[in-house]
Amino acid sequence: MNEYDSDSLAQSLINDGFFPTSNLDKADLILINTCAVRAKPEQKAFSFLGRLAGKKKNRPGLVIGMVGCLAQMHGSSLLKRFPYLDFVIGPGEVGNILEVVKKAGPHHIKVVATSLCPAPHQPISCQGYFSKRVTGFISVMEGCDNFCSYCIVPYVRGREISRSPAEISAEAKDLVSQGVRDLTLLGQNVNSFRWEGEITGDFPSLLHELSGLNGLYRLRFTTSHPKDLSDNLIQCFRDIKELCPHIHLPFQAGSNRVLERMRRSYTREHYLELIRKLRAAGPDIAITSDVMVGFPGETDDDFELTLDLIKEVQFDSLFSFKYSDRKGTSAERMGEKVEDNKKAYRLNLLQGLQKEITLRKNKDLEGKRLEVLVEGVSKRGGQLTGRTASNKVVNFIGNNNQIGKLIPVKIYHSSPNSLQGEATTF
Secondary structure (H helix, E strand, C coil): CHHHHHHHHHHHHHHCCCCCCCCHHHCCEEEEEECCCCHHHHHHHHHHHHHCHHHHHHCCCCEEEEEEHHHHHHCCHHHHHCCCCCEEECHHHHHHHHHHHHHHCCCCCCEEECCCCCCCCCCCCCCCCCCCCCEEEEECEECCCCCCCCCCHHHHHCCCEECCHHHHHHHHHHHHHCCCCEEEEECCCHHHCEECCCCCEEHHHHHHHHHCCCCCCEEEEECCCHHHCCHHHHHHHHHCCCECCEEECCCECCCHHHHHHHCCCCCHHHHHHHHHHHHHHCCCCEEEEEEEECCCCCCHHHHHHHHHHHHHHCCCEEEEEECCCCCCCCHHHCCCCCCHHHHHHHHHHHHHHHHHHHHHHHHCCCCCEEEEEEEEECCCCCCEEEEECCCCEEEEECCHHHCCCEEEEEEEEECCCCEEEEECCC
């Protein structure tokens, strides 16, 4: 979602005459797009902002703005804490970036724009912006109505609001016309998308509509909440050929007692039944997830249930992290906080287990030919990189005219994070 918002900001600014630069010393405007879901990205954002104090002192005309969930959460207090910061913009006001910059720039007015708008903004298209990209994102809905006890999202992104299918379709056509071939639909709770207007539709109907887009090779979506993963949506993995065999389905904990305290609205048994249905609809589907350790009150037995669920599901990969208090959530006020050293110990055990599972799954792919959508040049240098439909990263030696194309790659080496292969034929 942050990448999508960054692209939206950039396109608006480019259309207004700005030019992007990777050199901070040459920038007239620096935007810090932030996330507030966990403590670590918050700390990194503040650390980076702190390093900009010297640049502002040397160049008083430099305009610095903080955007996103952290800006929404702290609002005007950021301007007091960081007096060289010129403005803060919450997620709901990303579409007003030009107005804010014009106030904060030439007129030197401190601006706080943190209203939660009644409808998601319509991104301004900058023709050619995506011309060198193979993958792209589209936000189909904003906000969340779940109010999980640990989560700040409903407070900084607002309640669930879906975009018009016509707007989404128009944006998808624009991206594909510029060369995007792999499209990911975004939402804090994407499978709760619902539109009631001139056309009534839900998320499965939106997937069916976009799947017929000429030039689109692959369709993905993230992030799903288990309570809203309907049978109709699961069947889309069977019926829509463009829909990639991969789903990110957070489970967060394997203990029903912890899930109840988290207010996750499902049980361990329900989650496992969803996994069964997904694999029945698409036997080769890759399943990834989010999980946290050390939620308030989590016992050793609760943690063992989480490890047990991981062993039973055999996830392709996991985003795992230690619980951290988010100001204003009900979990912040809970007692029975787990000590940091215990959280670190549990996280280390969990990540070790998942690393073994991921490596074994990846090793099972050695010797196989996989269809890879080539995305660009690998960071390793001298190689290309792309992804399989199941979202596995593949690096291989190739030539630049293969970028944006689907090609077969034979896998000869695997690691927990990526696959190594060579271009071949089926």
